[in-house]
Amino acid sequence: MIREHGARAPRLILLLMTAAALVGPSAWADLPQQTPSIFAPASTPADTIFGLSVFALAVTGGIFVVVGGMLAYAIVRYRERPNDDTSEPPQIYGSVQVELAWTVIPILIVVVLFLTTARIIFAIQDAPQPKDALDVTVIGHQFWWEFRYPKLGIVTANELHVPVSTSQEPLPTFLHLLSADVDHSFWVPQLAGKTDLIPNHPNETWIEPTHTGLYYGQCAQFCGVEHAKMLLRVYVETPAQFAAWVKSQQQPAVEDPQVAAGREIFETHACANCHAIKGTGALGTFGPDLTHLASRDTIAAGAADNTPQNLFDWIKDPDSMKPGCLMPSMQLSDNNIHELVAYLETLH
Amino acid sequence: MADQSIPIGGSLDVTPRDHERVPLLDRLHEWVVTVDHKRLGILYVLYALFFMAVAGAEALSMRIQLAVPNNHFLQPELYDQFFTMHGTTMVFLVGMPILFGIANYIVPLQIGARDMAFPRLNAFSFWLTAFGGILLYWSYIGGFGLYGMGNAPDVGWWAYAPLSTKPFSIGPTIDYWALALIVSGFGTLGTAINIIATTLSMRCKGMTLLRMPLFVWLMLVVSALTLITITPLTAAQVMLLLDRNLGAHFFDAQAGGSALLWIHFFWIFGHPEVYVLVLPVFGVASEIIPVFSRKAIFGYPAMVAASVGIAFVSLGVWAHHMFTVGMTSVSNTFFVLSTMLVGIPTGIKIFNWLATIWGGKVRFQTPMLFCVAFIFQFLIAGLTGIMLAVAPWDWQLHNSYFVIAHFHYVLVGAIVFNIFAAVYYWFPKVTGKMLSETLGKWHFWLFLIGFHLTFDTMHFVGIMGMPRSIYTYEANRGWGHLNFIISVGAFIQGIAVLIFFWNVIVSLRKGKEAGNDPWDAWTLEWATPSPPPAYNFASDPVVHSRRPLWDIKHPDDPDWKYES
Numbered sequence: 001m002i003r004e005h006g007a008r009a010p011r012l013i014l015l016l017m018t019a020a021a022l023v024g025p026s027a028w029a030d031l032p033q034q035t036p037s038i039f040a041p042a043s044t045p046a047d048t049i050f051g052l053s054v055f056a057l058a059v060t061g062g063i064f065v066v067v068g069g070m071l072a073y074a075i076v077r078y079r080e081r082p083n084d085d086t087s088e089p090p091q092i093y094g095s096v097q098v099e100l101a102w103t104v105i106p107i108l109i110v111v112v113l114f115l116t117t118a119r120i121i122f123a124i125q126d127a128p129q130p131k132d133a134l135d136v137t138v139i140g141h142q143f144w145w146e147f148r149y150p151k152l153g154i155v156t157a158n159e160l161h162v163p164v165s166t167s168q169e170p171l172p173t174f175l176h177l178l179s180a181d182v183d184h185s186f187w188v189p190q191l192a193g194k195t196d197l198i199p200n201h202p203n204e205t206w207i208e209p210t211h212t213g214l215y216y217g218q219c220a221q222f223c224g225v226e227h228a229k230m231l232l233r234v235y236v237e238t239p240a241q242f243a244a245w246v247k248s249q250q251q252p253a254v255e256d257p258q259v260a261a262g263r264e265i266f267e268t269h270a271c272a273n274c275h276a277i278k279g280t281g282a283l284g285t286f287g288p289d290l291t292h293l294a295s296r297d298t299i300a301a302g303a304a305d306n307t308p309q310n311l312f313d314w315i316k317d318p319d320s321m322k323p324g325c326l327m328p329s330m331q332l333s334d335n336n337i338h339e340l341v342a343y344l345e346t347l348h
Numbered sequence: 349m350a351d352q353s354i355p356i357g358g359s360l361d362v363t364p365r366d367h368e369r370v371p372l373l374d375r376l377h378e379w380v381v382t383v384d385h386k387r388l389g390i391l392y393v394l395y396a397l398f399f400m401a402v403a404g405a406e407a408l409s410m411r412i413q414l415a416v417p418n419n420h421f422l423q424p425e426l427y428d429q430f431f432t433m434h435g436t437t438m439v440f441l442v443g444m445p446i447l448f449g450i451a452n453y454i455v456p457l458q459i460g461a462r463d464m465a466f467p468r469l470n471a472f473s474f475w476l477t478a479f480g481g482i483l484l485y486w487s488y489i490g491g492f493g494l495y496g497m498g499n500a501p502d503v504g505w506w507a508y509a510p511l512s513t514k515p516f517s518i519g520p521t522i523d524y525w526a527l528a529l530i531v532s533g534f535g536t537l538g539t540a541i542n543i544i545a546t547t548l549s550m551r552c553k554g555m556t557l558l559r560m561p562l563f564v565w566l567m568l569v570v571s572a573l574t575l576i577t578i579t580p581l582t583a584a585q586v587m588l589l590l591d592r593n594l595g596a597h598f599f600d601a602q603a604g605g606s607a608l609l610w611i612h613f614f615w616i617f618g619h620p621e622v623y624v625l626v627l628p629v630f631g632v633a634s635e636i637i638p639v640f641s642r643k644a645i646f647g648y649p650a651m652v653a654a655s656v657g658i659a660f661v662s663l664g665v666w667a668h669h670m671f672t673v674g675m676t677s678v679s680n681t682f683f684v685l686s687t688m689l690v691g692i693p694t695g696i697k698i699f700n701w702l703a704t705i706w707g708g709k710v711r712f713q714t715p716m717l718f719c720v721a722f723i724f725q726f727l728i729a730g731l732t733g734i735m736l737a738v739a740p741w742d743w744q745l746h747n748s749y750f751v752i753a754h755f756h757y758v759l760v761g762a763i764v765f766n767i768f769a770a771v772y773y774w775f776p777k778v779t780g781k782m783l784s785e786t787l788g789k790w791h792f793w794l795f796l797i798g799f800h801l802t803f804d805t806m807h808f809v810g811i812m813g814m815p816r817s818i819y820t821y822e823a824n825r826g827w828g829h830l831n832f833i834i835s836v837g838a839f840i841q842g843i844a845v846l847i848f849f850w851n852v853i854v855s856l857r858k859g860k861e862a863g864n865d866p867w868d869a870w871t872l873e874w875a876t877p878s879p880p881p882a883y884n885f886a887s888d889p890v891v892h893s894r895r896p897l898w899d900i901k902h903p904d905d906p907d908w909k910y911e912s
Contacts, residue, residue: 034822074705099696110689187813195674
């Protein structure tokens with residue numbers, strides 16, 4: 001299926017060299033595949049930012065070597081030695097020429113850095129939206145993500161599916177960011193910088209993934225107790241895979257008479273107040289849409305894999321899996337939960 | 349000439365009843381009712397050191413929790429309280445009190461004054477600050493916080509609305525937080541007014557503004573900045589309290605309020621606040637580096653100008669904390685420029701310290717060790733600051749561990765290192781005893797190693813995509829090893845601080861006698877006995893240059909011949 005995509009080695013060389021010098025290589029020996037490094041971009045804006053960051057690193061690194069080197073030289077060269085006499089060194093109060101030099105040179109550096117930065121700000125932030133770009137509305141909730149594809153009639157949660165963009169067929173995705181409650185921040189490091197989701201303040205950002213794969217992110221603005229488990233996945237797919245996914249998501253919920261008992265529990269308990277399942281009486285909007293729950297890899301905003309056992313534990317006592325989450329325990333019997341899980345498992 | 353008018357040693361001792369045995373309760377009472385700037389200074393410092401231990405323990409608990417992925421050492425609610433209280437405590441109950449405390453003690457001595465301009469206001473300010481701290485920590489007892497959870501403020505020290513408004517933080521903890529900061533804020537304002545009045549009107553004869561020691565200059569600048577910067581915070585806290593308790597809707601987005609407004613208010617306060625904390629330690633470094641390099645400070649007028657310049661520019665950079673909130677590209681560009689401009693006066697300062705060392709005879713006693721480490725670390729902090737000012741890169745780095753690394757490089761690498769330098773430097777003056785050099789070096793090297801293990805490593809986990817404020821993380825993100833290193837470093841720092849406390853206790857009891865002027869220094873405080881008597885100077889000193897004691901020690905080559 002989808003190849004997991006992580007830090008690509010060549011891009012990390014620069015970072016690795018610096019890191020190796022400072023923290024030793026052992027910590028980096030088994031860099032796993034899911035590290036969402038900003039130095040492993042896989043999307044146009046992230047790539048542009050990466051280029052800019054290398055430039056900024058070079059400039060600041062140069063300053064560090066020169067100034068740090070002079071400082072190191074000064075404290076070694078001008079240290080007091082045991083056989084020095086007790087006289088004071090010559091007193092120097094200042095020098096206009098020297099001081100002018102170290103004022104003007106930084107000004108020039110600032111001008112260069114500023115102009116470079118300004119160019120990239122405008123290039124990314126004011127990029128026009130192409131006609132055939134995909135539109136997705138992202139709504140932040142405590143503590144999960146709602147994704148709506150208005151033109152496609154899809155509502156899903158926590159796992160965003162987008163098509164890959166190629167040079168022949170550019171296909172960026174434009175994200176409209178809203179919040180249902182408090183401030184959140186949408187951050188998938190390999191795809192783009194973060195943009196906040198602020199109530200009453202709609203924001204916009206865009207990604208243009210150039211490699212298929214699974215990219216990890218999470219909420220980057222503290223939003224309450226379970227901020228740490230407001231995880232985020234982006235599945236970048238080939239156009240064919242994406243079309244297939246869209247088609248399946250547009251279907252109403254699967255009807256399976258074998259699990260009717262579970263469906264009835266869902267519809268007659270408070271589950272239906274918060275969750276929607278298309279084609280049933282469940283119309284809640286406070287929690288994630290569950291019409292295609294079984295098609296997702298994770299539950300509880302990435303807090304656990306989507307397995308029957310995890311689903312059972314989650315429904316039985318959400319607080320044990322995600323302490324402080326807003327889903328209450330419905331106090332159902334184990335039997336009822338088993339039936340409910342059996343029903344939810346059919347919602348492909 | 350100059351040497352006749354400054355009393356060195358043997359000045360009139362007006363300390364009362366020093367030889368008598370005063371009952372403990374009476375002595376305690378004397379400390380509570382004191383209006384002496386030196387005693388208040390000591391109270392500030394002790395108060396801040398106490399809270400430094402508390403907030404340090406909070407940090408260490410968080411580091412245990414984060415040492416390995418999916419750890420269960422701290423419940424999420426407790427973790428949220430700890431990072432909120434750690435930040436709030438370190439900024440408001442440690443950073444500002446300890447710096448204003450040192451200033452309280454040192455500024456009148458350095459300008460040849462007998463006390464602060466308003467001694468009673470001084471005492472009032474201290475006790476307000478102290479009660480602010482108690483009020484904040486009372487919230488642990490006072491009530492619960494975020495939706496059904498917690499019993500201390502748990503929304504981050506930035507307390508972004510609407511998370512801090514009533515629907516999302518239903519208990520009274522945020523009210524404690526807001527009230528505590530208002531109360532201690534008034535204390536800070538009182539001290540700021542006092543320092544401004546003291547430096548402007550209490551200087552001894554001959555001490556023109558351009559002969560003031562740089563520490564005094566920096567405190568003057570900081571105090572002026574404090575007056576501007578605490579105000580929006582207090583205003584925002586009042587608005588938040590109105591929202592929470594009287595049904596106002598300043599920040600209540602559901603009712604048409606603006607969540608963004610809080611962020612602006614907070615950072616209009618919050619960014620200059622960083623400079624309120626860092627400028628005093630520039631002053632400390634500008635006192636210590638010359639003395640231990642045996643040279644006059646290089647480019648004194650430029651240092652003064654740069655300080656005023658930094659303070660001025662710092663008022664126009666707040667939105668660089670907000671590059672991700674969705675400002676227009678033009679606004680983002682403006683704040684990139686203003687932020688990068690801060691680098692220029694800051695660079696001048698680093699170059700001037702470097703030039704002061706250049707050609708000197710550097711003595712590596714403990715205060716200077718901390719100062720040298722400070723320059724290196726501040727250089728790095730400044731450069732990562734430039735990286736964060738590159739707005740598109742900030743879209744990635746913002747709210748990641750890179751930011752945590754950057755501001756701890758400023759707050760610990762620059763400010764705490766220099767606070768330690770200041771304590772080692774002025775402890776002999778305050779107590780009459782030297783701190784142990786051996787323990788001081790253990791303290792320095794362990795703290796340095798721990799600091800770099802912790803905060804250098806944080807840059808890398810940030811680049812690897814780890815956001816801040818998370819109580820745990822997934823094992824497959826690859827952040828585990830580095831977080832373990834960070835935690836080890838934190839504990840090494842903890843051990844170093846324990847050694848420091850031990851050093852203070854041991855040296856107070858059995859330290860070497862300091863004498864008046866143990867460092868062979870040049871500013872007026874070293875002309876008084878150690879500790880200085882009440883009212884400091886028996887007769888008003890008269891100065892003729894920036895280094896009055898240099899003039900006395902080198903009558904053949906006094907400074908006033910060269911200063912124009």
